[in-house]
């Protein structure tokens with residue numbers, strides 16, 4: 153069923169390629185010394201070990217690190233607001249979803265006040281907005297997604313289409329290079345209601361042209377729903393400038409909100425009143441505490457809420473969003489590109505001779521903040537790297553995904569991780585690991 157997969161990753165460096173980056177460890181250390189974001193590293197737990205055997209965490213694109221401030225912020229909500237304030241604290245909690253949503257909108261997503269709501273999971277938010285978007289295009293019966301989108305996105309698209317009698321058009325994509333807008337253009341016609349796409353592809357890190365694709369979808373009269381899970385906190389999204397309709401994303405990756413942290417949704421302000429989401433909960437109700445007999449959706453972004461928000465988890469999200477907003481998404485994206493470029497250059501130099509190939513776009517401007525490498529023994533390599541204190545993750549079919557989150561990862565961390573990767577390949581210790589895959593998260 154992997155027929156759409158590109159016939160495997162290209163070899164790393166094209167012959168004769170000279171790295172434009174100085175690849176010494178000293179040069180990496182000099183870049184850290186000049187890094188305007190360097191001070192943020194100390195604001196994360198577990199970053200104080202400077203030893204040569206320290207943990208090199210390159211999985212910030214799966215689960216971000218714990219901010220130092222978070223335990224106290226959560227404890228404050230537990231001990232003071234819940235412990236002492238009890239039900240009286242609801243007057244402040246009730247604002248959480250929109251207050252943190254506004255901070256996320258302004259500091260991270262490039263959206264306006266009242267356009268972002270925090271709560272539920274990415275999957276549930278995707279479901280709500282997909283149904284709402286499809287409802288806004290009556291008479292159209294097609295949902296478009298890509299053949300290589302994150303599984304939850306494809307499953308929800310399939311489920312919504314089945315429930316509404318719609319047809320799914322899956323666009324074939326190059327799993328390393330990402331979406332080709334020409335392939336999207338080919339499937340757009342007057343039957344298409346909603347197009348669901350990831351801004352940064354989960355497997356390769358390929359970055360889609362959010363503004364250009366939004367325009368393309370609008371020209372076809374359809375609604376676009378972006379999954380920003382791998383972009384929020386790593387690259388600018390500028391939803392308002394792009395005129396994007398709908399978006400969802402998670403807060404546990406580059407936003408460092410913690411495991412299972414509530415997700416977010418974005419709905420462009422002028423669309424909010426036209427849209428009806430399918431889960432008619434009391435947190436989406438106009439006068440919630442009037443306890444009225446019938447559902448009457450709230451006028452703004454709150455109509456996309458459902459039930460009681462996870463108050464304790466929200467406290468962690470607020471800290472994570474604040475850190476990213478303070479760092480500035482422009483500076484984070486620039487550092488993320490530079491860390492990625494160093495990863496690719498070192499892979500060209502050290503890993504390519506051992507059969508490792510780049511499985512991401514080579515141009516840093518076409519990537520989010522993660523880089524993916526392909527090798528037939530990617531599973532064994534991932535396990536062996538973890539045992540050597542380097543944490544990437546494995547992705548099917550044969551990929552090692554490296555996500556050096558720019559907020560707390562240094563250039564020397566990338567250098568040291570790649571050096572351990574090089575030594576592992578040279579020594580061949582990964583060959584002794586079983587080929588069968590355990591649980592893949």
Ligand SMILES: Cc1ncc(COP(=O)(O)O)c(C=O)c1O
Nearest residue numbers: 273274275302304354379381402
């Ligand atoms: C692109 C993308 N969408 C959605 C999700 C997950 O959604 P949920 O938080 O509902 O599990 C992920 C998780 O890694 C993801 O990478």
